[in-house]
Amino acid sequence: MGGLDLKALGRPKRCVIQIKRQALLSALQGAKELYPDEFIALFRGEEQRGHLVLTELIIPPFAHGDEDSSSYSPYFIPANSSEKASFHSHPDPDTAYPSDEDLYYFSHSGGFHFIACHPFELKDVNGFDALGKQVAFEVI
Ligand SMILES: [Zn+2]
Secondary structure (H helix, E strand, O other), rough: OOOOOHHHHOOOOOOEEOOHHHHHHHHHHHHHHOOOOOOOEEEEEEEEEEEEEEEEEOOOOOOEEOOOOOOHHHHOOOOOOOEEEEEEEEEOOOOOOHHHHHHHHHHHHOEEEEEEEOOOOHOOOOEEOOOOOOOEEEOO
16 A cells, blocks of 8 residues: 555565465375375466465376476466466475476476475475575465
8 A cells, every 4th residue: 555665676575475275285295195206286376466376286187297207398387377386296305406307397487386305294395486596485
Protein backbone atom coordinates (compact mmCIF):
# COMPACT_ATOMS: atom_id res chain seq x y z
CA MET A 1 0.00 0.00 0.00
CA GLY A 2 1.05 3.62 -0.33
CA GLY A 3 3.78 4.90 -2.61
CA LEU A 4 6.82 3.23 -3.97
CA ASP A 5 9.36 2.46 -1.31
CA LEU A 6 12.59 3.36 -3.07
CA LYS A 7 14.73 2.13 -0.24
CA ALA A 8 13.26 -1.35 -0.60
CA LEU A 9 13.97 -1.62 -4.31
CA GLY A 10 17.66 -2.37 -4.11
CA ARG A 11 17.20 -4.85 -1.36
CA PRO A 12 16.16 -8.31 -2.50
CA LYS A 13 13.73 -10.08 -0.25
CA ARG A 14 15.24 -12.91 1.69
CA CYS A 15 12.86 -15.50 0.24
CA VAL A 16 11.49 -15.10 -3.24
CA ILE A 17 10.04 -18.58 -3.26
CA GLN A 18 7.37 -19.97 -1.02
CA ILE A 19 6.18 -23.52 -1.36
CA LYS A 20 3.10 -25.11 0.12
CA ARG A 21 4.07 -27.72 2.65
CA GLN A 22 1.73 -30.30 1.15
CA ALA A 23 3.20 -29.88 -2.34
CA LEU A 24 6.73 -30.38 -1.05
CA LEU A 25 5.75 -33.32 1.16
CA SER A 26 4.07 -34.96 -1.86
CA ALA A 27 7.26 -34.59 -3.87
CA LEU A 28 9.33 -36.06 -1.03
CA GLN A 29 6.88 -38.94 -0.75
CA GLY A 30 7.30 -39.60 -4.48
CA ALA A 31 11.07 -39.57 -4.03
CA LYS A 32 10.80 -42.11 -1.22
CA GLU A 33 8.56 -44.37 -3.27
CA LEU A 34 10.83 -44.37 -6.31
CA TYR A 35 14.06 -44.69 -4.34
CA PRO A 36 16.68 -45.76 -5.43
CA ASP A 37 15.45 -44.48 -8.78
CA GLU A 38 15.16 -40.76 -9.33
CA PHE A 39 11.77 -39.15 -9.00
CA ILE A 40 11.00 -36.09 -11.09
CA ALA A 41 8.04 -33.78 -11.11
CA LEU A 42 7.01 -30.18 -11.52
CA PHE A 43 5.42 -27.63 -9.27
CA ARG A 44 2.58 -25.44 -10.39
CA GLY A 45 2.78 -21.93 -9.04
CA GLU A 46 1.65 -18.38 -9.22
CA GLU A 47 3.49 -15.13 -8.96
CA GLN A 48 2.27 -12.85 -6.23
CA ARG A 49 3.77 -9.39 -5.87
CA GLY A 50 7.28 -10.26 -6.85
CA HIS A 51 7.53 -13.63 -5.23
CA LEU A 52 6.59 -17.06 -6.39
CA VAL A 53 4.20 -19.32 -4.52
CA LEU A 54 4.40 -22.96 -5.51
CA THR A 55 1.08 -24.54 -4.82
CA GLU A 56 0.81 -28.01 -6.25
CA LEU A 57 2.84 -31.00 -7.40
CA ILE A 58 2.39 -32.14 -10.98
CA ILE A 59 3.72 -35.54 -11.97
CA PRO A 60 4.45 -35.55 -15.71
CA PRO A 61 2.78 -38.52 -17.43
CA PHE A 62 5.90 -39.89 -19.10
CA ALA A 63 8.43 -39.10 -16.45
CA HIS A 64 10.67 -41.92 -15.49
CA GLY A 65 13.94 -42.18 -13.72
CA ASP A 66 16.66 -44.72 -13.28
CA GLU A 67 19.56 -44.86 -10.89
CA ASP A 68 21.78 -42.56 -12.91
CA SER A 69 19.53 -39.97 -14.41
CA SER A 70 16.03 -38.82 -14.88
CA SER A 71 14.58 -37.72 -18.15
CA TYR A 72 12.82 -34.44 -18.48
CA SER A 73 12.91 -32.48 -21.61
CA PRO A 74 10.03 -33.26 -23.99
CA TYR A 75 7.24 -32.20 -21.73
CA PHE A 76 8.91 -29.48 -19.79
CA ILE A 77 7.48 -26.01 -19.31
CA PRO A 78 5.83 -24.27 -22.20
CA ALA A 79 6.47 -20.57 -21.69
CA ASN A 80 2.91 -19.70 -20.72
CA SER A 81 2.18 -22.62 -18.46
CA SER A 82 1.76 -22.42 -14.74
CA GLU A 83 4.57 -24.88 -14.09
CA LYS A 84 7.17 -22.79 -12.38
CA ALA A 85 9.64 -25.19 -10.85
CA SER A 86 11.01 -28.68 -11.20
CA PHE A 87 11.78 -31.22 -8.54
CA HIS A 88 13.97 -34.29 -8.71
CA SER A 89 15.61 -36.63 -6.29
CA HIS A 90 19.16 -37.85 -5.88
CA PRO A 91 19.47 -41.28 -4.27
CA ASP A 92 22.62 -40.61 -2.22
CA PRO A 93 22.77 -38.62 1.05
CA ASP A 94 24.26 -35.10 0.98
CA THR A 95 23.88 -34.75 -2.76
CA ALA A 96 21.12 -32.16 -2.98
CA TYR A 97 23.18 -30.14 -5.46
CA PRO A 98 22.99 -29.99 -9.24
CA SER A 99 25.11 -32.27 -11.39
CA ASP A 100 26.61 -30.99 -14.63
CA GLU A 101 23.63 -32.43 -16.47
CA ASP A 102 21.28 -30.73 -14.04
CA LEU A 103 23.02 -27.38 -14.59
CA TYR A 104 22.66 -27.79 -18.33
CA TYR A 105 19.00 -28.57 -17.95
CA PHE A 106 18.38 -25.71 -15.50
CA SER A 107 19.96 -23.20 -17.84
CA HIS A 108 17.79 -24.33 -20.73
CA SER A 109 14.51 -24.47 -18.87
CA GLY A 110 14.67 -21.35 -16.71
CA GLY A 111 12.58 -21.11 -13.59
CA PHE A 112 13.48 -22.73 -10.31
CA HIS A 113 14.56 -26.22 -9.46
CA PHE A 114 14.49 -28.32 -6.33
CA ILE A 115 16.76 -31.24 -5.60
CA ALA A 116 16.18 -33.59 -2.69
CA CYS A 117 18.62 -36.24 -1.53
CA HIS A 118 18.14 -39.37 0.51
CA PRO A 119 16.44 -39.75 3.03
CA PHE A 120 14.12 -37.12 1.51
CA GLU A 121 13.09 -35.17 4.57
CA LEU A 122 12.35 -31.44 4.46
CA LYS A 123 15.94 -30.70 5.45
CA ASP A 124 17.22 -32.67 2.47
CA VAL A 125 15.82 -30.25 -0.10
CA ASN A 126 17.69 -27.40 -1.77
CA GLY A 127 16.34 -24.87 -4.25
CA PHE A 128 18.26 -23.41 -7.20
CA ASP A 129 17.70 -20.83 -9.87
CA ALA A 130 18.31 -21.36 -13.59
CA LEU A 131 22.01 -20.61 -13.11
CA GLY A 132 22.37 -23.27 -10.46
CA LYS A 133 22.73 -20.72 -7.68
CA GLN A 134 21.17 -21.87 -4.45
CA VAL A 135 18.09 -19.90 -3.49
CA ALA A 136 16.26 -19.66 -0.20
CA PHE A 137 12.71 -20.87 -0.03
CA GLU A 138 10.09 -20.88 2.64
CA VAL A 139 7.70 -23.73 3.36
CA ILE A 140 4.24 -22.34 4.06
ZN1 LIG B 1 20.16 -34.31 -10.60
